[in-house]
Amino acid sequence: MKSDHRAILEHRECFSPGLFSITFKAPELAAEVEPGQFAMLEIPERVRPYLRRAYSVADADPGRGTVEFLVKTVGPGTGALEELTDRSPVRLLAPLGNRFSIGDLTSDGAVAIVAGGIGAAPFPLLLRRLSAAKVESDLFLGARRALDLGFRNRFSGAAGARKTYLATEDGSLGEKAFVTEVFREAARKKRYQRVFACGPMPMFAALAAIVQELRIAAEFSTEAAMGCGFGVCLGCVIPGVQKPFIVSCTDGPILPPEKIAWARLGPRA
């Protein structure tokens, strides 16, 4: 059940300038959170940012009672997190939102995970659960440049992907291509049961067309500016197909691309 957890910063790791991981002690949340869910994080006593910010839970370790977030500094909210000192308390309103569906996957076929830049944030926990369920996964990590993928080692190891494809737009790491193109090539040769994706809107739009063409079931972890995170302010809506607006925080954030009215997305701030 969602509640407002007090959590202490236990560990931080910097991958490259403005790209970091923060791990909090939050035992109840660590035991409860599912892949794809998020937390509304508040740093107490700070005037700016005023509202909480939404962060996907990157990983959880119920044994150690810790919850980890992968963060890229983009504005005052993430900037304040980057400055957070060890043992600082924060509040985590969590777990919020729905989750990636993995219960119906079989160990006969693989799944694909496609991430654009910091869109990789929700996937360590998903990979861990897939690995526990003996479902094979291929990871496609893309970004503008190598520096934006400074966290890539976070995805290797025992609970990592079977195979990792890297792509950068400037060719400084892996293939010089959009990650969606690399995925399309692979998906033509190999039948994936499902695609899990998170990244910027242009990546989602391109990927939505690809999964429709190749008839692969997909789940996108969508992002929208959230005021509350639990369905009250109605600030985070996304144009929908079956209804005018999908409330990202409570109907999502995990949404199948066919439910999103891509043509009505329009310019976003």
Place this chain on the structure above:
Amino acid sequence: MGTPRSSSVTMTPPTLEVQLGPLRLKNPILTASGTFGYGLEFADFVNLSTLGGLCTKGLSLRPHAGNVPPRICETPAGMLNAIGLQNVGVETFVEEKLPRLRALGATTIANVWGDTEEDYVTVVAALEDAEGIAAIELNISSPNVEKGGMLFGNSPPATASLVTRVRRATRRPLIVKLSPNAPDLVESARAARDSGADVLSLINTLVGLAIDAETARPRLSFGTGGLSGPAIKPIALRMVYQVARALPKVPLMGIGGISNLDDILEFLAAGASAVQVGTANFKEPGVSGRLVEELEAHCLSRGVTVASLVGRAHRFGDARDAGAEG
């Protein structure tokens, strides 16, 4: 815990009780429309029966989809929103939400809006036979819809005409939520009172604008939005003070950036008999319940009642510019 607490409705001491015209509330802390959903979303964080009341999301005759995104953005010490009054419609509210609010012991105030006078009257009439509504709050002050909303609130004759018609449609206590964007707030307040409002609530959001420095595009798709949060508290406090001074007999509910005990004490001192907590609900979903406990502890430790705290600022005479506009 060292402080006495109320664990059920019946144990709440009269210390906190307030009377606003025909509306008696167990305590003066309510939650503001548009920041508390239909109340049910907060049941994990607040025992709804401990609140003085909750104001629902603005209800319209039919379900309303609201504005296209982006709908919100953060501003210094607050936020701008242009949600556009997205809501499930009065019928769904009565059938699906209200019975659950009743079961949770909530004191529910139905906030109502429409495009036309007829819309308002029809919604209020649809609520008239519903069980479990303590009062009606008329939203004549939303800045985020093309028609209705603020247009009624910004013209005293339009306010008077609308409130007169709604007054005839309901026996329930009638609260009118005033717009801080009105050219003359006191005139608006007077028009609402003279037309049959029992209580005035103020303020709704202030019209604001945010522009993306990089693209020069307004950050909200609607263009402008309503500013809320601690940023507007001094303005709200001044407006409550001003209306209380001009119309001392009209019960007021203060709204605007309230997030801690001092904020509440200040609004009470300015002349509000009750307050509505708004944007703070987004940041801290349990804030309203926590403030009820804090206010109770405060009153018990000082040996005072909430009623005795109302209007205390006025004994110091007129604050320099507070009466100037009225």
